[in-house]
Amino acid sequence: MHIEKKLEALGLTLPPPPPRGGLYKSCKLFGTNLAYVSGCGCIIDGPVAGKLGIDFTLEEGQEHAKNAMLNVLSVLKAEIGDLDRVKSCVKILVFVASADDFYDQPAVANGATKLLGELFGEEIGIPSRSAVGMNVLPGNLPVEIEAMFELCD
Template identity: 45%
Template sequence: MAGTPEERIAELGLELPEVVAPAGSYVPTARTGSLVYTAGQVPMVEGKLTVTGKVGAEVTPEQAAEQARICALNALAALKAEIGELSRVVRIVKVVGFVASTPDFTGQPKVINGASDLLGEVFGEAGRHARSAVGVAALPLDAAVEVELIAEVS
């Protein structure tokens, strides 16, 4: 893969947003040694959610996967604010995705692929990660998806 992660984001027609302000008593990232943990990111775009509700009811799996992609972009913005340049990412170690879904919806892994696929497009092999995709009853602000990540940095 040629270019910096920021250049690859631009090639995808995306841009890193401003870091989403915490909605509670926490910080957007926490660093310990060479690991940076992001807080859970909901799919805020310019300060608001564009999609709300449960996957399997008001939200389609395809819409939710796009929302997961936005969550990952927000997590990358928080990560960049912590480390300065995304080229300092050695690898994405782990992604945890939460999907607000109806009790009968079982496609959480496909929804969180929206985040995982973006990380692969941005970081290549270094974007491959361990992952959990969990269905939950509700998320903050009635978001359909929330994503957090752990990155190893230099």
């Protein structure tokens, strides 16, 4: 099944690629068939601001991570034209704006990783990853994700 059909089966659609927040490329192709997607926030349907452990629950954080990954995939698709070109989801880095006593950043990141697994399957879709707590993120976002993908020829 094609990735777009899998998104549809999950009741999801890719949002338009989010606007850049500065002077950088949203997606950079490099090496042999590698794509790096700059950090994408979790805004899809209107403003989202705050921290995990204060303003948002773990479950809400997982939803924010899923939304950030949808933005990542939207940026990737805009660059490469077709998400079926993804050979491997190599690595993601998940930034979580966190209260001082919130320690579940990896569980928040599961919202993004689960989506990749559902779309691409475990072998291709489950990346290596890091999940880190931050004092603040740009625009007071709760979650931001950057990613690296290997592409088919």
